Amino acid sequence: MIRPQDLLCPKPEGLYCAPGDFYIDPVRPVARAVITHGHSDHARAGHGAVLATQATLDIMAERYGLGFAAAQQVAAYGEAVDRDAVAVTLVPAGHVLGSAQVVVRWKGLTMVVSGDYKRRRDPTCAAFEPVPCDVFISEATFALPVFRHPADAGEIARLLRSVAQFPERAHLVGAYALGKAQRIIRLLREAGWARPIYAHGALERLNALYERHGIDLGPLEPATSATKRDFAGEIIIAPPSALQDRWSRRFPDPVSAFASGWMQVRARARQRGVELPLIISDHADWDELTGTVEELRPGELWITHGREEALARWAELHGVPARALALVGYEEEDDD
Amino acid sequence: MRAFAELLDRLSLTASRNAKLRLVRDYLRETPDPDRGWALAALTGDLSFSAAKPAFIRKAVEARMDPQLFWWSYDYVGDLAETVALVWPRRPGANREPELSEVVEALRTATRPEVQRLIEGWLDAMDEPRERWALLKLVTGGLRVGMTARLAKRAAAEMAETTRVEPAEIEELWHALHAPYEDLFAWLEGRSEKPSSDNPGRFRPVMLAQAIDEAVDFAKLDPAGYAAEWKWDGIRVQLVHEGGVRRLYTRTGDDISRTFPDLVDALFEEGVIDGELLVLRAGPTGNQVASFADLQQRLNRKAVDAKLMARYPAGLRAYDILAEGRDDTRTLSFAERRKRLEAFVARQASPRIDLSPLQPFASWPELAGLRADPPPGDPQVAEGIMLKRWDSPYEAGRPKGPWFKWKRDPFLIDAVLMYAQRGHGKRSSFYSDYTFGTWTEGEDGQRVLTPVGKAYFGFTDEELKAIDKYVRDNTVERFGPVRSVRAEPNHGLVFEVAFEGLQRSGRHRSGVAMRFPRISRIRWDKPPGEADELVTLERMLAQMEGR
Known part of the structure; x- marks a missing residue:
């Protein structure tokens, strides 16, 4: 047996x-x-x-x-x-x-x-x-x-609505460097966001790898390439740990967003100082x-x-x- | 309901006042009547239900899922309404999602058993946890999304696109309006005339003072042009008796009549009085002001009994009159109003109301001397001095020039930084909330620090950066968003902390609580061992109580 x-x-x-x-x-x-x-x-x-x-x-x-x-x-x-x-x-x-x-x-x-x-x-x-x-x-x-993740298109729509509502602020999206970050970028492209997306340095190599595997991420820029003022109205993707790091101070009054299944629970969002939780999970x-x-x-x-x-x-x-x-x-x- | 749910969700996680204003303003612009009106009423607290008790909600959810799985979920999330919103099983095609107005109208008319069925039906019909959460907040009463009624009204003022509407206009109108405020929105959108505010017993928006800048302002001001009064350490209120209606409002227009029945009846004539709410006890020479701690015993209570009122008798120290009988006196000069006020208060002959006395003075240096060393009696516990221009009418808001406040110098101590916590919003990358302590004797006879307060302002952005770096470089332990910072006699950071007063407190380990503490200076140079002792605070407290 x-x-x-x-x-x-x-x-x-x-x-x-x-x-x-x-x-x-x-x-x-x-x-x-x-x-x-x-x-x-x-x-x-x-x-x-x-x-x-x-x-x-x-x-x-x-x-x-x-x-x-x-x-x-x-x-x-x-x-x-x-x-x-x-x-x-x-x-x-x-x-x-x-x-x-x-x-x-x-x-x-x-x-x-x-x-x-x-x-x-x-x-x-x-x-x-x-x-x-x-x-x-x-x-x-x-x-x-x-844990009941909503449709990701809806969450991306919430992000884009916030960008329209707060055009003078940067939107800083915390996303895990492998997978989540590239998925968010693709979903933004599908939702019609054609502007350059700014990426934290820790994402660059994995973004390039995804592109080599045929996933078109559209125009990407390093998050260091603009002056503080230029980031107004832009979307920046960074690893979650960078959200509260000193790194984030370069952005004008950023809206801190975090794409994660954990964001379903408000206390988690509050604890991390997340203003716009995006419930998107892999x-x-x-x-x-x-x-x-x-x-x-x-x-x-x-x-x-x-x-x-x-x-x-x-x-x-x-x-x-x-x-x-x-x-x-x-x-x-x-x-x- | 979806837009309302999204609004509540964002408000609950947004710290910045301006961002909250924008969120509410945009919601009001984009949402049709009557939904937006009900939403505004919910935000201002003018609409609140207690249609569902936690026990009912819990029972309803346990009938739909395994109680063990529910318990684990509740244990993980920690908040009942949120847990239920998250775990409520979907029933595809159950019903159409309700609009906010449908929910509100149904709740206003339904009987209790009907209400429970309705709530379950709505929860079944809703697709997203966010909506179920918003519904549960609405039906259990109290949104608690960090929004004040005043801020919500300001957002309404800002939604007007064609004309400029002052928040004070909405505040004065407010008590004449009824949810869902279709007439208000019609006016704000330029579709109709301003609704009439002629509503007896309404709140009048208050006039506020600017802080005086000693270095600049006195050189430009003529002492003969101004009256001086003591600034009392109570709550600014408006006492109204008009058209048979009696009300007591806070300075933001919240109706607190029910909390102060002993004061509401004090005006036998009709009129509107602006003054300070204090606990006033009969002394040898008229009323005597009790401490702010005594007043706190009376605040935020739903019900009061005779015993409490006898122990902490509420009183009004009057300093302005906005209406006398049917006359609106706000356009008169301060001098004119003051004469009317004095006569009016004298006629009421009520022990619950007295007059805030004017302090005569001839020159600014003389007044400065009085402020530093007030005459005996109540002025000893005043927070400072108010200056009011004799010819100024009563203007809502904070106009520049007619009224100044000149606060007493704060108390100061040197304390040692013990813990630092991450801030919110703009400051979420900074350790910006500081707990500081003073020295005392520990159980083993050693000198130890005991926390005496917490402050999160008083420093510049540059200083914040420097303190943040200090915290990161000197962290001993981390607990979530909090770091404990090295604090030893020869290594640590000393703050000069300014505060307005001290109270005894059973909730604080040190036994004292500071009022309005803030960092006045950072003493990079001072060794922590030379910071103040807890006894210094205890001595200050004894002095304040003993006056």
């Missing part, structure tokens, strides 16, 4: 696949790793061999230098790669450019590690593909019924998390980083056996 825990089990380094001898998103250096996506808490430097999508490998090389791992192997979406007796397939997760779910097949057992994912459309990455499976291992970053919200479980109807649901207990409770109430894996080392990434 084959048990799921014989195929994948949690270890201090991360989720381990014994029959294939590899870890998924290990938080410490290991011999063989499969990486779901390029966020730094999932993709770390110093592994022996790394299997990931081309975009994820590119992102890691951009962040850590070309020698981030001893060996790299590209897996195209949907293409099975053998790791000893185990077939590994990367499938789009819809989280950021290059993000993947890891589908692991062994002796007739299919397990899917969602990595970080979302279900709604994102113009900067491939859409999540549901894969029927015996065990679905889900993230749970926003696994509380309070993670599945409560309805997407539960909807995905409902759609896949896996034999078992395993839950990793985030609010495991609430999603487990929901799964039990809906007849899906669930267990929390309590993996450590993943941050509430938007919340830096």
